[in-house]
Amino acid sequence: MPTPSLATLPIRRLTLRDLTACADLSEDRGWPREEHKWGLLLTAGQGFGIDDPEGGLVAACVVTEYGAWGRPDLGAIGMVLVAERHARRGVGRRLMRHVVAGMGTTPLTLHATPKGRPLYEELGFKVTGRAEMLVGRFRPGGPESGIVTRAATAEDLPAILRLDEEVFGTDRTPLITRLPAFADQLRVAEEDGRLVGYTAAWPNMDTHVVGPLIARDTETAKALIASLAARTERPLRTDIDVRHEELLAWAKERGLASVAFNAVMTYGITDLPGDWTRRFAPLTVAAG
Numbered sequence: 021m022p023t024p025s026l027a028t029l030p031i032r033r034l035t036l037r038d039l040t041a042c043a044d045l046s047e048d049r050g051w052p053r054e055e056h057k058w059g060l061l062l063t064a065g066q067g068f069g070i071d072d073p074e075g076g077l078v079a080a081c082v083v084t085e086y087g088a089w090g091r092p093d094l095g096a097i098g099m100v101l102v103a104e105r106h107a108r109r110g111v112g113r114r115l116m117r118h119v120v121a122g123m124g125t126t127p128l129t130l131h132a133t134p135k136g137r138p139l140y141e142e143l144g145f146k147v148t149g150r151a152e153m154l155v156g157r158f159r160p161g162g163p164e165s166g167i168v169t170r171a172a173t174a175e176d177l178p179a180i181l182r183l184d185e186e187v188f189g190t191d192r193t194p195l196i197t198r199l200p201a202f203a204d205q206l207r208v209a210e211e212d213g214r215l216v217g218y219t220a221a222w223p224n225m226d227t228h229v230v231g232p233l234i235a236r237d238t239e240t241a242k243a244l245i246a247s248l249a250a251r252t253e254r255p256l257r258t259d260i261d262v263r264h265e266e267l268l269a270w271a272k273e274r275g276l277a278s279v280a281f282n283a284v285m286t287y288g289i290t291d292l293p294g295d296w297t298r299r300f301a302p303l304t305v306a307a308g
Contacts, residue, residue: 031069034082039055057224061307067081092126100116116140132285134283147285150261151262155276158246168211188299205228217241217298
């Protein structure tokens, strides 16, 4: 039988049953397999993919919606991947157009690599910011800040959700409530019994990813990162908004090195909602 045209292959919803195929697709493009992250995204978000008649996936991506159920305020697109053997044949463009059309009037955001940015610009996405990826072994040092951090408990979850919605600008309950099971560490900063920041460290291959990182100010963000680093033997990885210049300089002094920049892009809005001054790093760039 003749091989079907790529343009006629159906786009379908992905589920956890597709996790291995998604990880295989990541590996095919030279990315880490990141099965732990794929598992989160396929349960907290909606995956879309195109099956390869010869096995595996031609392409995949994930959309994570935030806001009221059925009436999202924002959709984050991530993990847009096309198998190497099918690259540069319009598959990624077709998949993205399908996703954008399916989201209707919901504003969208994504983090774009330099290679992916031209496609997203063609589709109408605009650059509204940048994030710098840092990786390395954290070196402790410097004066103590005096900011109190501790492991989060179940009783902290309502306060974490309130702070997250205030800073992010929309409700992320389906994602944030998965953090205790997804992350190896979930820590909070508090002052006079009031939550002023929180962060998590979750396992990704041989690193611990720091994110989300939400804090009242830079000193609180530093204290939260240092508290995570003190409790892991792994290198840290994080993606920091480049406007947080002081935190970036401090992290580099502590052993983390810059490895990449991604463009933060939006569609349907001129900027992301919420308070960027307290939003230091995302849980993962794939979820906005």
